[in-house]
Amino acid sequence: MTDETRGALHHVELWVPDLGRARDEWGWLLARLGYQDFQGWPDGCSWRRGTTYIVVEESPALSGRTHDRNAPGLNHLAFSAGTQREVDALAAAAVEHGWRELFPEKYPHAGGPDHFAAYLVNSDGFEAELVATGRRRARRVLRWAPRPAQRTIRRIRTGVPASSCSAVAPSGTKPLRR
Numbered sequence: 001m002t003d004e005t006r007g008a009l010h011h012v013e014l015w016v017p018d019l020g021r022a023r024d025e026w027g028w029l030l031a032r033l034g035y036q037d038f039q040g041w042p043d044g045c046s047w048r049r050g051t052t053y054i055v056v057e058e059s060p061a062l063s064g065r066t067h068d069r070n071a072p073g074l075n076h077l078a079f080s081a082g083t084q085r086e087v088d089a090l091a092a093a094a095v096e097h098g099w100r101e102l103f104p105e106k107y108p109h110a111g112g113p114d115h116f117a118a119y120l121v122n123s124d125g126f127e128a129e130l131v132a133t134g135r136r137r138a139r140r141v142l143r144w145a146p147r148p149a150q151r152t153i154r155r156i157r158t159g160v161p162a163s164s165c166s167a168v169a170p171s172g173t174k175p176l177r178r
Contacts, residue, residue, distance in 0.1 A: 008051065010052065011053045011055060012054050012055065013054075013055040014026075014055065014057070014074070015058070015059050016124055017058065017065040017066065017067070017124055019043065019044065019045075019056065019057070019058035021123055022058070025097060025099060028094075029090075029094065029097070029099065029120075030054060031047070032093075033079050033081060034049050035047035035049040039053075043057050043058050043060065044059075045057075066124075067125040068125060069121070069125055069126065069127045076129050077128050077129070078128075079129065079130055080133040081130035081132065081133070082133065082134050083132060083134030084116050084134070087116065087117065087131070088108070088118075090118065090130055091120065091130060099120040099121065099128070100120065101118065101119065102127065111129075116131070116132035117129050117131045
């Protein structure tokens, strides 16, 4: 184990009520996000990207047949999904693959004015958040940031060491959301 891997997410296992449906819905989304088929067995399958993998399993030990993202437990998985344009395209295509949009009236800023993301829910009630993390999003965040934070962001992007960044957000202002 290296310092880079210590604490990194190793895998997520989702117990699902219908393996075939989960394989289709999650498989499509994960493939579009760069995951590759990894493992398969009679009750489940997984996809891998780097050292992280995601499992869907219709376990014989399931205690119920429904998932409620509003109950204690897993609410959602959030993925870095590229630029705003890529998030838009992925969210639009997801509807044809068993997903529907959550919070459509607030799209793409349901997570706040500085957060560009699509919130999707599949047939079994599992939520996936597709977050824009590409360059286009960074420019937009810069426009919304307070002026002192804009100067700090510009210095960080141009390689100026943090010790020479004299501009800091005024006391009492909220930190930038990621």
